[in-house]
Amino acid sequence: MIQFQYERVTTAKAAISGLANNSNARFIAGGTNLVDLMKRNVTAPTKLVDINMVPLKDIQQQNGKTSIGALALNSAVADNKLIIEKHPLLSQALNAGASAQIRNMATVGGNMMQRTRCPYFYDTALPCNKREPGSGCGALQGLNRMHAIFGTSDKCIAVHPSDMCIALVALDASVVVAGPKGERRIPFEEFHRLPGNQPEKDNTLQNNEMIISVEIPDNAFNKNAHYMKVRDRASYAFALVSVAAALHMDGKVIKEARLAMGGVAHKPWRLKEAEQALAGKPATEETFRQAAKIAMQGAKAFKYNAFKLKLGPNVIVEALKNAAGLV
Amino acid sequence: MNEAFFDKKDYKPLDRVDGRLKVTGAAKYSAEYALPNMAYAVLIGSRIAKGTIKSIDSKAAERAPDVLAVISYVNAIKVPGYQPKGKHPSEPSTQGQPLRVFFDNKIVSNDQPIVAVVATSFEKARHAATLVKIQYNKEQHMTDLEANAAKAVLPASGKKNPKSPTADYDRGEKNAFESAPVKFEAEYVLPTEVHNPMELQSITAHWEADDKLTVYDKVQGTKMTQKNFAKEWNLPEENVKCIATFVGGAFGNGLHNWPHETAAIIAAKQVKRPVKLVLTREQMFTMVGYRPRTWQKIQVGATKDGKLVAINHHSVGQTSSYEEFTESTLQQTRMMYASPNVSTRYRILPLNLATPIWMRGPGEATGAFALESAMDEVAHEIGMDPIDFRLANYTESDPDKNMPWSTKYMRECYEEGKKRIGWENRKLKPGSLRDGEWLVGYGMGTGTFGANRNAATVHAELDSDGNLVMHCAITDIGPGTGTAMVQIASNTTGLPTEKITFHLGNSTFPNAGLQGGSSTVNSVGPAVLAACNALKEQLITMAAGKGNAAFTSAKPDDLMFDKTEIQLGGKSAKLTLGDLLKQNNIDKIETTNESKPDENRNKYSMNAFSMHFAMVHVHPFTGQVRVKKIVCCADAGTIVSPKTAASQMIGGATGGIGMALTEDAMMDHRFGRYITKDLADYHVPVHADVPEIDVYFVNKPDLLADPVGSKGLGEIAIIGVAPAIANAVFNATGKRIRELPITPDKLI
Known part of the structure; x- marks a missing residue:
């Protein structure tokens, strides 16, 4: 493993400034995907900002929406009474993902930020435009059984792997993000992006932005x-x-x-x-x-x-x- | 040993004697020996499938903190046993020569180990490994089995010896199939499967002196390892020690000594420190063998009332370019059914892959998928129940060897299995049964494996307090060998199990073969029996010598212990062990006994048999298969250790679910690289895939096979499971999937 800096922060503000001036710095929370990527030499951050101590684990109901903190654990959300009652679709989706052990580590924000599981992305001996722009798409002419059928480009046919996000996009959720310039809301459908000519970009987060929470508007879909x-x-x-x-x-x-x-x-x-x-x-x-x-x-x-x-x-x-x- | 030996009313199944050590972490595996001054090696594998290494730039790695060496063919010390003419001294898995690691710049398979980075910690070695820059001269590789099947060859063993199991085989008329009233023909494909035991392959190599090597190594044979490394390093055998006290599963991949082991030994020699080397999960796919992808074609001819006329069975399996790996894919076809005409053709295809190695139920599990699927297909075609069809072709002697069976109790398995799975609910017509939206189907498959037996020696010591301590070099890769041996000794002597210890997994202990091919209880068990009887004889002689008249004509079978009291014929002879030894001025007695196969092996065909039944649900729109119940029936002779034996069957059936439904090491042939190479992408069954597994043992001893009466269990636990599930899927859906695994995409 390549050596890197490690910083633990306790506020969102400190987290955001922890990323400043270092395009190769990453947040780490549960680490259930990032650590794998580091072990396989797919990604090599020079700095990890540990955000586990930032108080963003709350799940609450107010002003006609349910707000879920970005650091709420997947298992905590899936088992939350409010979620089970008001958004059972989300609870079901979370429980369909990964394993109990991983759900106990993975956070809501981390789930959204996880990278594709395309095998060409994970093997540095194989071409992948997402990992190494310009190296080609191994899956396009390769073993693409797991791959996309919608919105593909000739640069990338990888799929987004999350279950949780499928429920969130269906429920018209929005993503609250904070950055150096303050907070903004991104409709969930616009958070992740299609590969186009820039498959290395998975989402529309700007530099130094951090996911604060996900909001689900009240709805009548719980029955x-x-x-x-x-x-x-x-x-x-x-x-x-x-x-x-x-x-x-x-x-x-x-x-x-x-x-x-x-x-x-x-x-x-x-x-x-x-x-x-x-x-x-x-x-x-x-x-x-x-x-x-x-x-x-x-x-x-x-x-x-x-x-x-x-x-x-x-x-x-x-x-x-x-x-x-x-x- | 009489038939009721393990059938006593008060016989209690023993828990694993080492269970507590295992679950508390006290059991030490090969990567857990912390030796003073230990260094850590990380292997770098080739990124091409064929060619040569153009250059290795290791400067940055060598400069990295606490790196001790970067070893490759450029600077590796000469291994004395490597022969210049392409020879490696260790035993090949069959024909050919194992890969000589760090010998030259040739690349013969992807991820072939080509560089070892050694540092004072694992993390530092792993970091430095990322700094090594390797350039290659690429050559055209060949990794695709089906695309190159026409280039497959008859293995050298079959060429040399027409009686070899790999040779072409014809019984009866060669063309009988052509004129059969019912003709069936199909092709079946089994993908490459990888053993993937929980414990990663690991070795700690320690040169205790310039000419004295100790390896803590994850292997299935300590003696094999000792011999191989003695030859490789040109040392007397007694200077090489192999310790494998605990092995965390292996399924066959410890039956060969692999390049990573030699790499660690080279590294230890070179840095003059003990070196630990643990493979990564990805390297488990490329460096320690696999079940070869195999294409099979089978033709079955039958009469309309269900009598077999002919079976022709052809298979092509993968091997490497440097070793001819072979397995018994076609054995079952030659002897399972009373077909007057049988032809088999076994071929292998050398590819730019590492060498395969036997994986649980080796060739038989592969062959059984074709044979037992085909039997089901023919039964369906002639409108017969597949069990009735098999019974109509039951054979009371081995039609291949022309010998009587030593024992065969398959009829009992058919009866009991049918009852337990609820076979009466099965409909002949596929797709007839439903449970809600789910289609329901029943299927079965049979399996067989030779009741193998090797010579084995056990040393036993009995002290005056009645403690019996035994030693044998055999390994235990998980089935519970120590537990079974303790039970044999307890049953033979009457000593309580807690007074008996069986030490294993060390090459300095008395000789035993490999733990493989379902041979351990059949081989080591008789040696335990012999040692126990020898101890009893010593006691009888001693007792008689001290004037105990009752003992003068006693035989070992007459003597049993009740705690430390020696009893003859069930009656107390009023003699305690301590007193007897004291009278003779000794504090213990000991013996070393060998037991080996006898001439019965030339007179009888000795085999274990299994039969697996599956009930499955298949979702018609999503293609998901859920195995709802499995019944495993085994005719494996005496069941020495009922609890661990049942666990072994459950494990085998679980492996069979993987074969049938999930396991597939997929390779992108453009690169000759696997793309499913971790446990997230290479799917072994998880708990949710494994239903209730009901195990039935016939439990009748085969005393012709060996004095314990055991026929072996490890392989038959998996052989026949995959076709049972595939047949059940057909019965549920009417869809016949002939290329495993049966994933949802194949059923919609």
């Missing part, structure tokens, strides 16, 4: 919500395809729907057109199948991930059926 994750083993694996589905029901009719997919794009993939197609329709398998068809428009497969074109809509339908209580 009919389901997170479904299909993976290569029953637990502790990244999604082949996952779907966050939530319905606001009026009797047997869908008043409003929320739908997002994981394992299919470089960012949590919100399906707004499919949501619109569901609104006002009866909650039937036929309705769901139609919405799934709309959801998959524009999907493009590569050599080994064509199955996602079929699995994707199937998981959408299954997730919706579960959300609607049809299963």
Whole structure:
């Protein structure tokens, strides 16, 4: 491991100034991804600013929204009574991710900041534009079974690995970030970005900004919500395809729907057109199948991930059926 | 030993004798020996699959803090046993020559160890390793099995000897398949699988003198290791010591001595300090063997009422460019069923990969996937229950060797397994059963493995307090060897188990072979038995010599202990061990006994058999498979240690779930590099994948095989599990997946 500076801070302000003047400084919280990346020589920060002591672990309800501190642990959020009651979709998504041990270390902010699990990104002997811009995309012509079908570029077809973020994008969350110039809010859908010509950039955080919290507006999706994750083993694996589905029901009719997919794009993939197609329709398998068809428009497969074109809509339908209580 | 020996009413399964040491961390593994002045080595692997090293720039690494050496072919000391003409002195896994690490600039596989960085701490060595700059001359590599299958060759062993298990084999008519009323043909692919035991491969190498080497090494044979390194370093065997008291799983990857071991020994010699070297999890995929990717084609001919006419079975497996690795992929096909006509063709393909090594249930598990899937497919085609189809082709003698079985109790397994899995619920027509949205299916597969036995020697000492201490060089990679041996000794002598200790895993102890090929209880068990009986004989002679008339014509079987009281024929002879030894002016008696295979091996075919049943749920829209129940039935002879034996079956079945559903070392052939090479991407089953596993043992001794009556268990625990699950998936869905693993994408 390459030698680095380590600084422990207790306030957000100190954390932010800890990054100043060093583009190679990184925050560390649970370290469940960053430490792996350092061990594999994928990333070599010259400074780590440990933010675990910054008091950002609170989960609270006020002014029509639920606010979750950036340093709240994944397991603490998943098990939180308020979250289970008001945003069960988020709790389910968190519990579908990683392992109990990792959830006990990983934070909400860290979960959002985790890098892709593309194997070409992790092996420094292989090309990867995300790790080493200009070196090429190993996955494009390679073993791309796990890779994206939406929003890809010829520079990168990696997927965003989080489960939590799929629920958060579906729930219209916003991200509160603080930087040298003060606080701002980023709609969750705009937090992560598509690879385009800059796959090395995963998100829209500016230099020296820090995630403070995530806010979820109050909603009526807590009665009919389901997170479904299909993976290569029953637990502790990244999604082949996952779907966050939530319905606001009026009797047997869908008043409003929320739908997002994981394992299919470089960012949590919100399906707004499919949501619109569901609104006002009866909650039937036929309705769901139609919405799934709309959801998959524009999907493009590569050599080994064509199955996602079929699995994707199937998981959408299954997730919706579960959300609607049809299963 | 009579049939009821391990069947006594008061027989209590013993907990692992070393269980407490293991769960409290007191058990010491090979990376846990802290020797004074120890240094740490980190290996750098090649980043190309074939070519030569153009240059190694190690200046920055050498200047890094506390680095002791950067070792490569450029500056490595000469290993005396390396021969100039491409020879490595240690035993190859079959034909060929193991890789000589740091010998020259040639690269023959990706991640081949080419540089060792040695420093005063692991972290410093790892940091310095990132500073070494290596340039390569790349050559065209070949790593793709299926694309190059036409270049596969008959192994040298098969070429030389037509009776070799790898040679072409024909029984009956060669073309019988063509004229069979029912003809079935299919191809099956098993991906490369990696052993991935929990404990990483590690070695601590210590030159105690210029010509005296001790290695604390994660291996499956301490004697094999001693011999190999004695040859490699041109030392008398007694100057090399191998210690492997505890081994944290191996599944076969400790059956060979690997380049990293020699690298640590070179490093220790070069820096004149003990050196510890632990592989990374990624290096476990490339430096210590794997189950070779294997393509198989099988043809089965049958009559319409379910009698086998012919089986033709062809396989092509991976090997390296420098060793001809072979395994018994096709053995089961030759002897499991009463088919009058059988042909097998075994081929291997040398590729730019490291050498494979036997992985649990070695070739048989691979072959059984094709054979037992094909049997299920043919049964389906002729509309027969797959168990009835197998029973219709049951064979009462070995049709390959033309010998009677020593024992075979598979009928008991069919009956009990059917009952326990609920086979009566199975429908002949696939896709007929549902549980909610989930499709339900039942499947089974059988397995067999030779009841192997090697010579083994045990030293035993009995003191006047009734403490029995035994020693043997055998290793225990996890099955509970010490526990089983203590139970054999306790049953043979009547001494309580807590008074018995079995020391193992050290090359200075009496000789034993490898812990591999399900041979340990069959080999070492009889030596324990012999040593216990020899001690009893000494006591009888002593007692008779001191005028105890009852002992004059006594035999070892007549004598049993009740604590420290010696009893003859169940009656107290009013003789205590302490008194007897005192009368003879000694404080202990001791013996060394060897036990080895006898001539029965030339008269009988000796095999353990297994049968695995699976009940699965398959989601029709998401393709997820959930194994809901597994029943494992084994005809493994005497079950010496019921608790650890059942654990071994559960572990094997779990490995079988991995084979069937999750494990796949995927390689990008453009680079000849694995892309699934950690435990996040290479999926072994997690708890959520493993259902209730119900174990049934026939538990009838095979006294022709060995005096303990045991036939071995380690391999049959996994052989047949993968096809059982694949067959259950077919029964649930009507979809036949012939390339493992059965991941959701293959079922939607």
